[in-house]
Amino acid sequence: VQDYQPTVVFMNGEYWGLLNLREYMDKHFLAREHGVDEDRLDVMDNNEADEGDDAHWRALMEYATAHPLSEERHYRQVAQWVDIDNFID
Numbered sequence: 001v002q003d004y005q006p007t008v009v010f011m012n013g014e015y016w017g018l019l020n021l022r023e024y025m026d027k028h029f030l031a032r033e034h035g036v037d038e039d040r041l042d043v044m045d046n047n048e049a050d051e052g053d054d055a056h057w058r059a060l061m062e063y064a065t066a067h068p069l070s071e072e073r074h075y076r077q078v079a080q081w082v083d084i085d086n087f088i089d
Helices: 027-034 055-066 072-081 084-088
Strands: 004-011 014-022 043-045 048-051
Touching: 055 072
Parallel strands: none
Antiparallel strands: 004 014, 043 048
């Protein structure tokens, strides 16, 4: 969860409204907040890697597309790669 602060914003003296100032989500944030090795992270935005690469993501998507996850063995394989409960949340 990113910290945020509601902020009244003025630009060049002109009122721009109430905006939420939020922590920037990147590998440094994830390393600091979750204690993971930032050099081993792939930070994805849609289907592209913002940081790292998308090789693991592409492999996961290819597997999930080619194998019906309604079959227990395929579901278990994906569950080894993905934190299912976190993904559901």
